[in-house]
Amino acid sequence: MPDFSQVSPEPSLTPSGQDLAPFNTLGLPARADAFVTLRSVDQLNALSDLVSQYPGLLVLGGGSNMVLPTHIDSLVARVALAGVHLIEARSDAWIIEAGAGENWHDFVAKCVEHGWDGLENLALIPGTVGAAPVQNIGAYGVELADRFSGLTAWHVHQRQLVEMSAAQCGFAYRDSVFKHDAPGTWIIVSVRFALPRPWRAVLEYPDLQRHFGLAGSGRAGASTSTKGVTPTARSVFEAVCQIRRDKLPDPAVVGNAGSFFKNPLVDATARDALLAQHPGLVSYPQPDGRYKLAAGWLIDQCGWKGKQLGRAGVHDRQALVLVNKGGATATDIMDLAAAIQRDVAARYQVTLDPEPIVWRDSGKK
Incomplete structure (x- = not known):
């Protein structure tokens, strides 16, 4: 597993009180009595040590899929593990691994930039890479499970890193095993993606078909649209961003x-x-x-x-x-x-x- 540690991390963790309003996209008033930021895999054992001192563990990524109460007496651990790596360039897929704390949209943009195509339909979804498998995020005809290769997670109580396949993650529509196991059991450390080669545009959704002039054609993977535009991963990425911005409020402006x-x-x-x-x-x-x-x-x-x-x-x-x-x-x-x-x-x-x-x-x- 690649090193997702940041520079010179402290292996210890010292909880402190924290206003969580900036850490949830709904902007709800919430305060944690005990808050830590996980920046290195070297801190995982220290986190497990802390958990027994609190009534529970809330693992926080980008806070984009959470409804938080005004007061949280559980230990709150914000995951900030960073890093993006090309693991393998296979003939049928790029295998990419990203730290759980990476911003999801920035990660998708980086993949498109490097020619690692296949995640562009999931552009502009708020949150982190580590939170994406929990929800099995999906948009415009693609789910995370469609591009998933595996992940590494920390079992908080057993104190061990575990490699998990798609089957072990139990992916379903907006669902996974992480939503059903007891809260605080798992901390996702890194996620691996298999991005298909050759790439094919996924354009089944009406919004994308209209954008590329494919409405009513039924040509989900068409190479050329009636507008004379050949869809590329970059153009699909930009189309998804435009459609989402037109339809959805920016959490930075409206919670x-x-x-x-x-x-x-x-x-x-x-x-x-x-x-x-x-x-x-x-x-x-x-x-x-x-x-x-x-x-x-x-x-x-x-x-x-x-x-x-x-x-x-x-x-x-x-x-x-x-x-x-x-x-x-x-x-x-x-x-x-x-x-x-x-x-x-x-x-x-x-x-x-x-x-x-x-x-x-x-x-x-």
């Missing part, structure tokens, strides 16, 4: 955690019944025969887009995004989420599940 709800999966019978009642229903067929419903469409149809409840609101351009309207707390966000869930369930008999990890006091999520 948000990205898409707040998962797109619900239903069987064909349920989808057909819903389509009969709601002809405009937006759904996408899945390989297993089920259908993925567009949660944003469901929320929009219930009249929530642009609406506000207390100090939290729904973004006016993307109904999947809940925003901090100023001074919102975790309670405000979750009250709004619950109201939306009730309305969607009442109208469509569909349950919306939140994407972010909602952290509770005393080391529970």
Whole structure:
């Protein structure tokens, strides 16, 4: 495993109080009694030593997929392990490894810059490399699992580094084993990616097809568009960035955690019944025969887009995004989420599940 240590790190860790408002993209007021920053693999044993002194361990990356309470009595460990390395140039793939603390978008940009193509559809997703497998992030037709080669994680209680395959990570739609094991069991140290050679543009999503003039053509991997543009990894990267900026608020300007709800999966019978009642229903067929419903469409149809409840609101351009309207707390966000869930369930008999990890006091999520 490459060395993801920073220069001359201190192997010891000394917890201190920390305001976490700058460390969560929703901008929620939160304070940790005990906060440490992990900058070197040499500090992992020291971290395991500390864990037993606190009621739990909250592992924090970019804070882009978290709903934090106002007070956290668990130990909070921010992962800042850095480094990006080309491990192997195989005939069928580039094998790239990145430290868990690397900014995800910057990592994707670096890969495109070096000609290590295949992650461009995942551009501009906030967060860190280490957080990406936890959520099995995905966008515009690509999931992290599609480009995953393996990862190295620290088992906090067993005090050992463990190599994990895709099967061991248990990837599913916006899910992995890391979301189901007890909080604080794992700290992801580094992630390896297999980026395919030769590269092929993934352009299935309507937004990308429209951008490249492929709308209605069904040519997901087409080499030339009706606009006379040949899609490249760089042009796909730039298109995804433009589309996301047009549709989604910048967390640095408006506090948000990205898409707040998962797109619900239903069987064909349920989808057909819903389509009969709601002809405009937006759904996408899945390989297993089920259908993925567009949660944003469901929320929009219930009249929530642009609406506000207390100090939290729904973004006016993307109904999947809940925003901090100023001074919102975790309670405000979750009250709004619950109201939306009730309305969607009442109208469509569909349950919306939140994407972010909602952290509770005393080391529970």
